[in-house]
Amino acid sequence: MDNALILIIEDEPEIVDILETYFQREAFRTVSANDGTIGLAHHRRLKPDLVILDVKLPGQDGYEVLAAIRRHGDTPVIMVTALAEDLDKLQALRIGADDYVVKPFNPLEVVARAKAVLRRSLGRDRRQAIRVGPLTVDAEAYVATIDQPSGPVVLELTRTEFRLLAYMAASPNRVFERSELVDACLPEGDALERTVDSHMSNLRRKLSAAGAEQLLSGVRGVGYRLADRHG
Structure with missing residues (x-):
């Protein structure tokens, strides 16, 4: 710095x-x-x-x-x-x-x-790539991909979308409350929990376009879960 x-x-x-x-x-x-x-x-x-x-x-x-x-x-x-x-x-x-x-x-x-x-x-965490079903999140390369028979599909994510995806991928199957996602992944000063819903909606749309709509799901009244439902 x-x-x-x-x-x-x-x-x-x-x-x-x-x-x-x-x-x-x-x-x-x-x-x-x-x-x-x-x-x-x-x-x-x-x-x-x-x-x-x-x-x-x-x-x-x-x-x-x-x-x-x-x-x-x-x-x-x-x-x-x-x-x-x-x-x-x-x-x-x-x-x-x-x-x-x-x-x-x-x-x-x-x-x-x-x-x-x-x-x-x-100072981002330089962990090895994380895999959740067809999803690979490489924090060092700042790239997320979805495996398909024709080859990996790169997800075009904003910085906040990538942070949310990487944070959840580190603990697959766990349910994350919106307040935790705000504190861990969203910019300082933006405490609007509905902002998480906006980012998650965009993230789910991009996962769906890459053929992995099953990975991200909402849990009513709580928050969100990232899980490989077929794995």
Whole structure:
């Protein structure tokens, strides 16, 4: 985490100055962009360790920038915005944001959340690949596949979907409560248990498309189970 590069994509100069000051005090390097399109160019060229991303931007807005970042990789992204509605948070998390901070914010809190996201990203458990029936989860390669007669099918997952799948795959057949999944796998500051249902719905759809719809099931009133029902 030492000397990590933080890309700040924000069009308010005062906010950029504050964030850069606080991040640099903690020995982070910073670079900024006041436009979504310029921010994406910086991301491709500089390959930052983490992105602080506003929603309302000139050029491409924050959601478009986040989607573009996710199409090309897994750089951690924290959304910083004045939009405080739950639907806005859910949209950012569905696209693949790692955390969400609402303006006005305490810059110390933003730095603390960035450190937490970086620890989770850079310090992931490097266990061997986990198998649950036709599912293989390789935490080191950050890849999940479903075995089919024609060969393995790669699941195209968001970061949060992958974290949920890997966490459950480590204890197959166990029922996980929503509150545990929130604490273990979802971004800090997002305590909405219904967010888990949204991610699980997307995950189940992707498993079904890969021919493994039996793996993930809901347990009424409790949470979710990952199990090979035919194994």
